[in-house]
Amino acid sequence: MSDRRSQLALVVLLLAALLAIGHAAFAAAVEQGPEQEAAAEVAHNGGESAQTAACAQAVELLQQQKGLLTRELAQLKRELALLRESVAKPGLKEIFSGIGYILGLAGVGFFVHCRNQQKKS
Amino acid sequence: MHISDGVLPTSVALGSYAVAGVLMAWSIKKTHGDDLPKVAVVTSAFFVASLIHVPLGPTSVHLLIPGLVGILLGNSAFVSIALGLTLQSLLFQFGGITALGANSIMMGVPALVAGWLFQSIKGDTLARNVIAGAICGGLGVVLAALILALLLFTSGEEFLGVAKIALLAHLPVVVIEAAVSAFTVSFLYKVKPEMLHGAALTPGLK
Numbered sequence: 001m002s003d004r005r006s007q008l009a010l011v012v013l014l015l016a017a018l019l020a021i022g023h024a025a026f027a028a029a030v031e032q033g034p035e036q037e038a039a040a041e042v043a044h045n046g047g048e049s050a051q052t053a054a055c056a057q058a059v060e061l062l063q064q065q066k067g068l069l070t071r072e073l074a075q076l077k078r079e080l081a082l083l084r085e086s087v088a089k090p091g092l093k094e095i096f097s098g099i100g101y102i103l104g105l106a107g108v109g110f111f112v113h114c115r116n117q118q119k120k121s
Numbered sequence: 122m123h124i125s126d127g128v129l130p131t132s133v134a135l136g137s138y139a140v141a142g143v144l145m146a147w148s149i150k151k152t153h154g155d156d157l158p159k160v161a162v163v164t165s166a167f168f169v170a171s172l173i174h175v176p177l178g179p180t181s182v183h184l185l186i187p188g189l190v191g192i193l194l195g196n197s198a199f200v201s202i203a204l205g206l207t208l209q210s211l212l213f214q215f216g217g218i219t220a221l222g223a224n225s226i227m228m229g230v231p232a233l234v235a236g237w238l239f240q241s242i243k244g245d246t247l248a249r250n251v252i253a254g255a256i257c258g259g260l261g262v263v264l265a266a267l268i269l270a271l272l273l274f275t276s277g278e279e280f281l282g283v284a285k286i287a288l289l290a291h292l293p294v295v296v297i298e299a300a301v302s303a304f305t306v307s308f309l310y311k312v313k314p315e316m317l318h319g320a321a322l323t324p325g326l327k
Contacts (some may be wrong), residue, residue, distance in 0.1 A: 095168075102161055
């Protein structure tokens with residue numbers, strides 16, 4: 001029971017905090033009001049040309065970013081290909097394990113050969 | 122020069138496995154027990170030689186040395202090459218497991234031919250031995266390229282086109298292997314001439 005009560009108290013407290021933040025924001029907005037209105041008026045006076053200019057600027061910025069990203073991605077891909085190649089390339093481990101296999105098999109062959117010879121003699 | 126998985130039709134892959142198996146059994150039977158260390162050393166050399174790349178324009182080709190293996194091992198060459206190729210395909214991912222029979226024939230038959238030819242033309246003098254070594258070393262690669270073209274012919278490629286490309290691409294390898302074989306033969310002729318008699322012919326070891 002006390003659990004539910006404490007939960008309820010927490011919710012109320014949170015609501016109060018939210019209300020307080022909202023109020024502060026509203027007050028700030030009212031304070032900034034005249035300035036924002038002036039800015040909006042200027043933009044309106046500048047007409048649609050200013051808006052399209054801003055849009056073009058944004059598009060240009062985006063394209064610049066895209067070019068940069070493409071270049072970096074290409075570099076990463078190249079590095080990935082190089083890495084893949086170096087991983088696929090046989091290293092010392094493979095070489096020595098192969099030689100070990102060969103010598104081991106030769107040893108087995110020798111063993112069989114010796115046993116046959118011993119049987120004969 | 123190796124055939125990858127899935128290039129050859131199944132019937133050819135299976136057939137080449139059967140032929141390679143027969144050749145392998147014959148080669149093992151012909152291998153004398155006392156020659157095993159030599160076989161092992163030459164097999165190791167063959168196994169590693171494929172890692173020596175020769176830069177050639179944009180691409181690179183690697184040493185194959187079937188001719189040299191044939192010269193040094195004679196009839197045992199097929200065992201050596203089949204084992205070397207098996208380990209190469211398992212450890213280096215050179216060629217596919219399903220094409221192993223075809224690859225063994227492609228490398229092993231030239232080795233056997235080179236070995237027989239070397240024994241019949243080497244003569245007694247150093248000069249003749251060296252020339253025979255060079256011819257057999259180069260011939261090994263040429264024959265391997267021709268067998269490659271023949272095997273790819275069964276998968277629907279045009280024989281002459283493939284043969285031409287394979288031979289052209291391996292022309293530097295032919296030259297280099299002829300030189301390597303000649304050098305090896307001249308060295309062995311001076312230091313240990315009995316190594317050039319071929320494995321099955323090694324006399325007086327028993």
